[in-house]
Structures are given as C-alpha cells and as structure tokens.
Amino acid sequence: MDIGIIGGSGYTGGELLRLLAGHPEANIVAVTSRSKKGQKVSDTHTHLRKIYELDFEDLSAEEVASLSDIVFTAVPHGTAMQVVPALIGSGVKVIDLSADYRLRTDVFEKTYKIKHTDPRKVVYGIPELHPDVAGQSFIANPGCYPTGASLAAAPLAKAGLIERAVFDSKSGISGAGAEPTEVSHYPNMAENIQAYKLTGHRHRAEIVQELTRLDGNISKISFTPHVIPSVRGILTTAHIFVKKDMGVEEVSSIYRNFYHDRPFIRLIKGIPVLGSVRGSNFCDIGFEIEKDSDRIVVVSAIDNLVKGASGQAIQNMNLMFGLPETTGLWMPATAP
C-alpha cells in the first residue's frame, strides 16, 4: 500500500508515521510540508531517526495522489476542503483528519463559521459505530473528544435510555498541537488543569450528531473540555442521566452486546486510566451506577493521538482495504 501524507509536520502526521512504521503493508511514498520543504522528516520528528530516511516535500494534491494508493490529509480545518476534491478526483482513497467533512454541511458552516466549498456525503470514521467504513473510498476521521465521548455513551443511546448527558472531558495537551502557546507553556500547564470553551467547544456538534443518529430524541447533551498535565490521552467522565432504573448486569450486557466483536474496545470492571491506553488504539470503558439516582457515570479512556486521531485513521484504512482492522495496530500501550 503506497501511502501519502499531506501535512506531515504536526503531531497527527508524526503519529501516522510512528504507527505505520510497524504496519506490514504500509509504504510511505510522500510526506508534504510547505514550511519544512527539503528538511528531513526526522529533524522534526526526532523519534523517527533511522526509522525513516524521508524529506518533507512540497507537492500538489495531484502529485501525491499519483504516487499513492491512499492519502491522509492532516491539515487544518478549512484547508482540507481545498485539497480533498483533487485527491478524490484522482481516484485515490482518502482519509481526512481535519474537521472539514465530519459534520453535515449546514452544521459545519454554523459551527466553524466557514462556507464549505466541497459539500458531500461522507462516512464518519468511528468504525465501531459505522460498519460502513469498509468499502468507502473517502472517510472523515473523527475528532478526539467525540471519539471518547461517543464510544462511552453510544450503547445507552442506542438503547434509547439517555435523558441527559454531561461529558466532562480531560485531555492531554498534545491535542492543542505542536506549536508553543501560553497554555502549553510548561509553567502554566504543570501542576494545573485548564478548563476551556466551557460551553462552546466545536467538538460538541460531532457528539450530538453521533448520539442523535442512535437516538433521535436525545437533545440534552453538554460538553466541557479541560487540558491536564499530560501529553497524551483523553479521559471522558460521562454523567449520563437515564430514563429507567437499571442494575449493573443490565448495563453491562448493553455494553457487551453493543461492542461484543470490536477488538479495540475493552470493557473493564474498574475505572479506566490513561496509562493503560497511552500509545495504543484501545478505548477502555467502565461505569458505575449511582444508588438512589438516575445517574450512571461512564468513563472512557483513549490516546487522543491514536484512537482519537492517527490510529483510528489507520483502522479506517485497514477496513477500506479489506484488511483486518487490527493490522499494524495490535500493540499494547506503553506503560508505565
């Protein structure tokens, strides 16, 4: 499989390269970066020294397409829609890691305040929720928060049980990208936790889209993100208010049935932690039912750069090519 990566200098680009280094079918043919053209990929991603002997190139979409069987676009939102049409037009398979194709066009335009120049119907690439990923030639790869939140709540949504859900998410700072900022400045981030976009984070639209697809009656979905002193990982604490009393076994069986054949979902008895998924494509899920209350607390843990981005993209790629979805991804977290 010849693979091109458009926009390879950021964290998701680096993570695609890290993971594809262990993929038995993957052959990287081009990694583009306008600003780093001509530089060694491993000067930016120093952990890839000796693993790749590639330089960043400044190629057009058509040039990358002509070399590749599949292209990953890891560019900012608003940019992807300028690149994707040419790629698709060239007949190459495409996975877009930006936000551009994740939402219905009208919702996208309202959420991102950008006119969409390439509206089209796309499958949203959480394979556990969208079995139709297999067979697609273009996939919109989901956001990191929506992956963790949707996987935590989907079984209860499917069962029509959710009255209201409050997703309180805690992310590692790598989600904010490779560029130094006030928030990512070590003295500001260490020993701290930064709540942000308390009510207006754009990823909420993806969560709403995924859960209402499963249950058209859910309307009360809240989401508040935080960054914590961690490089990788998203822990989502889903406070879910349900419509009927249930016991542990009943809820467990709803989750087990929903995810029974999904290799990357691990339903656990305790409470998930980032340490058990870091570097891996797993999503760990656990829950507890509050006594004398209508609340179930579901906790999910993912690595934001793997299951929340590049790993899930490769999982989608595997399915699009008819490979087992675990190909090249069946590795444990790096722990401790």
Add this chain to the structure above:
Amino acid sequence: MDIGIIGGSGYTGGELLRLLAGHPEANIVAVTSRSKKGQKVSDTHTHLRKIYELDFEDLSAEEVASLSDIVFTAVPHGTAMQVVPALIGSGVKVIDLSADYRLRTDVFEKTYKIKHTDPRKVVYGIPELHPDVAGQSFIANPGCYPTGASLAAAPLAKAGLIERAVFDSKSGISGAGAEPTEVSHYPNMAENIQAYKLTGHRHRAEIVQELTRLDGNISKISFTPHVIPSVRGILTTAHIFVKKDMGVEEVSSIYRNFYHDRPFIRLIKGIPVLGSVRGSNFCDIGFEIEKDSDRIVVVSAIDNLVKGASGQAIQNMNLMFGLPETTGLWMPATAP
C-alpha cells in the same frame, strides 16, 4: 495566641505550621504525633527547618489544652471524636479538621458507617457561608471538595435557581495524604488522571448539606472526584442546570452581591486555574452561560491544603478570636 496541634505529622498539620509561621499572633506550643514522638518536627516537614525548633510530643488532649488558647485537631475521622470532648471540656477553643463534626449526626453515621460517640451541634466552618463562625468556641472545618463545590454554587442555590447540579472535581494528590499508595506512586499518577468513587464519595453529603441549607428544594446533586497530576489544588467544574434563563450580568450580580464583602473570594471574568491560588487562601470563581440551554458552568479553584483545609481553619480561628479574618493569610499564591 498559644496554639496546640494534635496530629501534626500529616500534610494538614504541616500546612498549619507553614501558614502560622507568618501569623503575627500565633505561638505554637505543642505539636503531637504518637508515631513520631521525640523526633524533630522539621525532620518530617523538612521545609520548616530553621523556622521551628519543635519536637513532636505524645501528649493527652488535656495536656495540650492546658498549654493552649486554641487547639487544632488534624487526626483521622473517627479519632477526632475521641479527643474533642476532653478539649472542649477543658475550656479551650477547638477547630477540628476531620470529618467527625461536619455532618448532622445521623447523616454522619450513615455516610461514614461509624457510630458517633459525641453528637453535638457544631457550626460548619466555611466563613463565607456561615457568618456565625465568629463567636464560636468549636468549629468543624469543612472538607476540601465541599469547600470548592459549595462556594461555586452557593449564590445560585441561595437564589433558588438550581434544578440540578453535577460537580466534576479535579484534585491534587496531596488530598490523599502523606502516605505512599498505589495511586500516589509517580508512575501511576504522572501524565494520568484517576477518577475514583464515581458516585459514592463521602464528601457529597457535605455539599448536599450546604446547598440544601440555602435552598431546601434542591435534591439533584451529583459529585464525581478525580485526582490529577498536581500536588495541590482543586478545580471544580460545576455543571449547574438552572430554572430560568439568565444573562451574564444577572448571574454576575448574584455572585457579586453574595460575596461582595468576602476577602478571599475572587470573582473573575475568565476561567480560574490552580496556578493562581496555589499556596494561598483564595477561592477564584468564574462562569459561562451556555447558549440555548439551561446550563451554567461555574468553575472554582482553591488550594486544597489552604482554603480546603488549614488556611480555612486559620481563617476560622481569626474570626473566633475577633481578629480580621485575613490576619496571617493575606498572601498571594506562589506562581508560577
């Protein structure tokens, strides 16, 4: 003011000593520790070297009382109720930092599964919510989580506006004490976040007690705690669902009026962070109102060992002795 500390080898004991070192009226006469009897206080609390030349003593409650104008009890719950009666009987003022006297006796017994051997009516020492702290001779010092959560929601509760509240709290690990455990083991805590007691943490009972005192109709109060890779601090994200639509100015003025003369409450426009309160007795509070929703997200930040424990205890002491409540406590956080 001659001061005794019963149980001085833990973090709250150390923090009382740290803060009282800068209190113009404070004179430490005794610090007890059964297990560390005869050892220098500064061998345990090495940051106090040269500041105190005290040894831990193993004294009875009566002996400590006879030396002191006020005694702080910083012992585990269940132990305080064995010590406090003798102290009170000796006529000394007492501030108990344990959980033993924080709750109505029946609620305490149900929550802690311990028979209470010394039921009595006590003022709960959040001075911002209990002006009657002044004039007391015995105060139950509040829990760390309930301090942050109650201060975040009290103005809205007082206004009768709360329909439902979900407190999602993130604490530094010092709240778990000085004893090494699995959770506090650096490889387990670093770059991680640990949700725990998802639905059954005992501090919930204090939050319920405080908020229902302000509004007897609130019943839907949820609380889930987490520990984050931080030594100090509690950030509480309060997802509050309110009974009516309000604008920013209306909510602001509810908070301003409620806290207008309280020196340690800082109402801020942005989102509070731990870094601005660490080491200080301040509680920073900010909020955001969700559009097209009944949710207000209120965020509070405190230092769990100061406003959440020893600082608040000193604030209570000041009021009990007729001093300005800021005496010895009017210092900024240590930042960055």
Add this chain to the structure above:
Amino acid sequence: MDIGIIGGSGYTGGELLRLLAGHPEANIVAVTSRSKKGQKVSDTHTHLRKIYELDFEDLSAEEVASLSDIVFTAVPHGTAMQVVPALIGSGVKVIDLSADYRLRTDVFEKTYKIKHTDPRKVVYGIPELHPDVAGQSFIANPGCYPTGASLAAAPLAKAGLIERAVFDSKSGISGAGAEPTEVSHYPNMAENIQAYKLTGHRHRAEIVQELTRLDGNISKISFTPHVIPSVRGILTTAHIFVKKDMGVEEVSSIYRNFYHDRPFIRLIKGIPVLGSVRGSNFCDIGFEIEKDSDRIVVVSAIDNLVKGASGQAIQNMNLMFGLPETTGLWMPATAP
C-alpha cells in the same frame, strides 16, 4: 521461540511482555509470580488486557525450563543465583536481568555484600560492546545506568583517551520499581529532582568494569545518579576529561567508527533527549567539546526499561538465536 519469564509482575517483566507482543517469533509459555499466582497477568499489567490471556503461575525453574526455549529471569538480585543454575542445567537458554551475574564474582560480593553461590564466567550483554553475545546460551543483562554511561564513553575509552570521567545520570522513577515508596510518592517526586547514593551506587562497578575492559589504565571514574520527574528514561551527562586536544570531526569519527554498524545507536548533532527514545531500544548520543579545556561533554539518552533492561534483553535473545538483532525491536519511540 517458546519463552518463559520468571518474575513477571514488576516493570521489567511487564516490559518484556509489551515488547514481545510485537516480536514475530515470540510465544510466551509461562509467566511466574509467587505472590500473584492465579491472577490474570493483565490485572497487574492493565495495558496488556486483550493482548495476553495469561495467568501468573507459581512454577519451579525446572518446570519453566521444560516449557521454554529461553527463560528470562526478572527477579531481585540474590534471588537469580538461586534459580539460574537449575535453568542452565536444564539446557534452556537464559537471560538474567538481575545484577547477580554482571560482575566478576569478587567484585559482586564486595559490591552487593552477598556471598555468590553460583560463580561462573558470563558474557555481559551490551551487544554493542560484546559481539560475543551471539552464540552464548547464558547472558547477564546489564544495569540501566551502566548501559547509558558505558555506551556514552566506550569509544573514547577504546581510543585510550580518557583521563577522568564523571557520570552524572538522571533517571526516570520507574527504575525504582513498581512498589510505592517515599521517593516515588507523587508529592515528593513531582517538580523535584532527587540525587541519591551520591558516591556509592552499586552500578558504578559495572561502568568501571566495562570501561577498564576497553582501557586498563582508566581509574578515575565517578558516578552520581538522580531521579527526575519522569517515568522512563535515563539521560547521562558524561563529563569526560581527555588526554589530548581534539576537534569535533576527530571525536565524531571515533564515535562513528566505533558504532558504524550498530543499529540501535544514533549519533546525533544536537543534544539527546528522553522524548526521542521513550519506549524504544535506541540509544541517542551527542557531544560537545569545551573550548580551552580538556573536557568533552557526552550526553546519552536511553529508555531505562527498554535499552536499559527488557529491550536489551530481547536484543540479546535475538543474537543468541541467530536472528537479526532488531527483530521485534525496530520501532520508534512514542513521541510526543
């Protein structure tokens, strides 16, 4: 290759399992732990859930040997020498990750204050310094600090250039093991650095052994370790005082020649960092020559659990079985 692990509940055992999960020839047949007998391996190593369906067993050395082609012993020093003779006697290949066989017997006994019950001549398993690893049936796997320090200085030692060397090493806390201690307690370790055994760390003996093997005249070797707020990694700052003036190119070529065919050594122009090696078997090395001085500062970075322990053990295993030494180990670090 059927593989047994004796003592699999600690960090090096877990790391062997993590790495071997991606090794194409590896088949784990037994993992022992006396204290965790009957428990699932993935209850202890929760990152290995779904990857391994093994239970810890309490088997004798002979029983493990009878199932295995090779056995790794990951037990405390002093214990290994009680297990290894039976393994070797059973004809199975053995790699011992303890300290028991790393040093000449007399040096071992003086350093560890233990009588050695199984003195024998063993190859010390840093393959870059001991090409005779291939063909052995028993290897003593080196200590973490000595791996980083010896690899940093070996080329200059081989060239007979070292007058004096001061190794100032900074390790992640995972080197201290999975058991919570005062030092590993998050409030003690976070935002701190703990120097320890300033002059008497036992790993110095291994460094001395390795460097004097290359240059019998070196005697002035100092070593001071520190733990830093990091889970993994050892950065060694080697202050090397040399016998003659050299330029950058001369020193570079000494290193290049020495390591020219060693896949896991990466000679870099800048200064190595832990982030580029974490989770991988690479050792990054860089240096700077002080102007108007006899000092060269060489910095090496390894992951203490991989190149400093389990990864190097697998590298040794590969060589002992005639496989390419990179088999199952050719993966990049997990970064960021």
Add this chain to the structure above:
Amino acid sequence: MDIGIIGGSGYTGGELLRLLAGHPEANIVAVTSRSKKGQKVSDTHTHLRKIYELDFEDLSAEEVASLSDIVFTAVPHGTAMQVVPALIGSGVKVIDLSADYRLRTDVFEKTYKIKHTDPRKVVYGIPELHPDVAGQSFIANPGCYPTGASLAAAPLAKAGLIERAVFDSKSGISGAGAEPTEVSHYPNMAENIQAYKLTGHRHRAEIVQELTRLDGNISKISFTPHVIPSVRGILTTAHIFVKKDMGVEEVSSIYRNFYHDRPFIRLIKGIPVLGSVRGSNFCDIGFEIEKDSDRIVVVSAIDNLVKGASGQAIQNMNLMFGLPETTGLWMPATAP
C-alpha cells in the same frame, strides 16, 4: 520604603511583587512595562489579584527614581546598562537583576559579546559571600545558577582545597522566562530533561569569578546546565575534586564555620531537594565524601526565582537599608 520596579511583567518582576506583598516596610509605587502599559498588573500576574491594584506604567528611569527610595531593574541584559546610570544619577538606591553589572567589564564584554556602555565597580550581591552589600547604594544581583553553585563550593574554595570542580545543575524551566518556546512547550518538557549549552553557558563566568575571588589558584571549573520538568528550583550537583583527604567532620566544620551566622543557609545531613526550598529564600546544602577517591559531592538546592533572583534582591535591599536581612523573607517553602 517606596519601591519602583522597572520591567515588571516577567517572572522576576512578579516574584518581587509576590514577596514584597509580605514585607512590612515595602510600598510599591510604580511597576513599569512598555508593552503592557495601562493593563492591570494582576491581569498578567493573576495570582496577585486583590493583592495589588496597580497598573503597568511606561515611565522613564528618572520618573521612577523620583517616586522611589529604591528601584529594582528586572530588564534583559543589555537593557539595564541603558537605565541604571540615570537611576544612580537620581540618587536612588538600585538593584539590577540583569547580567549587566555582575562581571568585570572585560569579562562581561567577552562573555556577552556586547560593548558595555556603563563600566563601574559594583558589589556582587550574594550577601553570604559579600558582607559589603550592606552600605551599598547599587548592587548587581547574581544569576540563578551562580548563586546555587557558588554557595555550594565557596567554603571549600575559601579553604584552598579545590583542585577541580564540575557543576552539573538542574533548573526548573521558569528560569527561561514567561515567553513560550519550543523547550518550554509542555509536550517537550514533561517527562524529559534537557541538557543545554553543555560547555558554553554564560553563567560559568560568574561562578569562576566568585570562586577565584576566594582562591586565586582554582582554574578548573566546569559547568553544564539542564532544565527539568519543574517550574521552580535549581539543584546543583557539585563534583568537587579536592587536594587532600578529609573526613565528614572536617568538611562539616568547614561549612559550619563559613556559614555559621547566615540565616538562609541550611546545612543538612541528607541530600537537599527542591521541595524543601520552593517559594523560600533558603539554600539547602548537603554533601558526601567518596571513599577511596578525591571527590566530594556537594548538593545545593535553591528556588531559582527567590534565592536565585528576587528573594536575594530583597535580601540585598534589606541590608542596604540597615534592616535585618530576613525582613519579609522569613517564610518556609510551600511544601508539599
């Protein structure tokens, strides 16, 4: 004491304000910042909310001088020499926290590659080494690394015992300032350690100046700095090679005699840690003598922003005004 601060928006400016908030004689009359003119000081230093109601002003040196009894200059090196002459000319006392006046002019120019426009003889403000601070009207406040390194080695230097010294220092990242950079980017700094300027850091010149002042024969002084995942603090591991064999008591008494009346030096039996000095003006010092060797390892711990910068500046201020040097500074570290 009316105090002006020129350049108050950085970490040392913020730290002066934090510490002076507790100084009984201090009255801040002006804090300048060109770029933040008109903004509230507490919008930048959010931990100072409610403590100061000051705005940043853009005043000339003369204007600040006219309002002040003493002025702290907390501006970049190269800038201070443009401001200080006017201040001194105005008759106000001055403490310069930049590097401009720390070194002999010729050494400064060689080290900083800048022509000095205001050469003058200045006392270097480590009060423990320069009793003549008292009585000065202008002081050059020392660098952070040189403070920790010089205090660690001074007693042995004074005794003429040092043959060679290697200072391997580990600093918190706040030393690099408030501006986000690649190095301070949380994903780059967390769980890492960054050695830098392995042989050419400019602070070495100050260490050399201080130690050769005590012993003109020392020439072999090496210095390598690192940043560690800590906001505050510098731990210096001083590998000191001495001219004669000594026992613990002999070395202890050299240190005790040298520092016997210095309140901020704490000689300890164990190994200093950052946690015991963070936020305070103390310098903790401990040592160990290597057996069968000429090496003594001395470890010192300071808070880089306090004893390494703003606290030491206030200590100098106290002495210049005839106050006890501990005035406003006699507080313990914030620990844990």
